[in-house]
Amino acid sequence: MNRCLICQKQIKDFSLNKFLNPNELICDNCYCQMNSIDKKFKINGIKAIALYKYNDFMKKVILQIKMHKDYELAQNILNNKINSLKRKFKNYYLVYVPSTKDSDQQRGFNHVETIFNGIGIKKDNIFFKKENYKQSNIKFKDRNKISKIIDLKKRPQINQKYLIVDDIITSQNSLKTCINLLKKNNVSKIKVLVLAYNCRNNKKFYSLKLLKRIIFKI
Numbered sequence: 002m003n004r005c006l007i008c009q010k011q012i013k014d015f016s017l018n019k020f021l022n023p024n025e026l027i028c029d030n031c032y033c034q035m036n037s038i039d040k041k042f043k044i045n046g047i048k049a050i051a052l053y054k055y056n057d058f059m060k061k062v063i064l065q066i067k068m069h070k071d072y073e074l075a076q077n078i079l080n081n082k083i084n085s086l087k088r089k090f091k092n093y094y095l096v097y098v099p100s101t102k103d104s105d106q107q108r109g110f111n112h113v114e115t116i117f118n119g120i121g122i123k124k125d126n127i128f129f130k131k132e133n134y135k136q137s138n139i140k141f142k143d144r145n146k147i148s149k150i151i152d153l154k155k156r157p158q159i160n161q162k163y164l165i166v167d168d169i170i171t172s173q174n175s176l177k178t179c180i181n182l183l184k185k186n187n188v189s190k191i192k193v194l195v196l197a198y199n200c201r202n203n204k205k206f207y208s209l210k211l212l213k214r215i216i217f218k219i
């Protein structure tokens with residue numbers, strides 16, 4: 002009997018996900034807490050999909066992958082969505098938002114690449130980060146600097162479809178930079194796929210919250 006890679010509890014034989022995939026390594030309870038949303042939205046006019054809500058549980062899952070270097074969890078986190086993702090993006094080239102060299106070396110693997118590797122489409126790792134720089138250490142007003150830090154290793158193919166992937170969507174600056182670099186090189190078929198979407202970083206969400214507060218005060 003397999004143990005769940007997240008909570009370490011045994012996965013029951015009558016589990017729904019185990020019925021669908023006998024080699025399942027994540028339990029039904031953890032899948033429920035991951036809060037699947039498949040949210041569609043746009044970044045710089047490009048269609049994007051976020052698979053899960055960035056809630057406290059998802060925060061813990063991503064930390065387990067990134068900080069505790071859980072390669073096996075990174076490989077299996079998309080198990081129950083992998084077949085539909087394979088169908089949806091079968092003609093795309095996978096490109097991921099680059100991490101700093103230091104964090105990849107410390108972790109021993111690039112977590113974004115490992116998470117999305119299972120989609121099984123061709124990879125064309127065209128982006129890189131010029132400096133060892135962490136977005137989380139930079140003040141929000143300075144984050145536009147990231148456009149000068151991410152660059153292309155090589156020219157993309159104009160007629161190719163590109164799927165840009167990332168783990169969490171926060172300020173969107175890294176993703177916007179990658180999109181703009183492809184657009185500048187005349188690539189028009191671009192889509193974005195992210196593991197988790199953080200509603201608190203969405204300006205529209207903030208303005209709606211603010212509006213509600215004003216109305217209720219009146």
Ligand SMILES: [Zn+2]
Pocket residue numbers: 005006007008009010027028029030031032
């Ligand atoms: Zn579990």
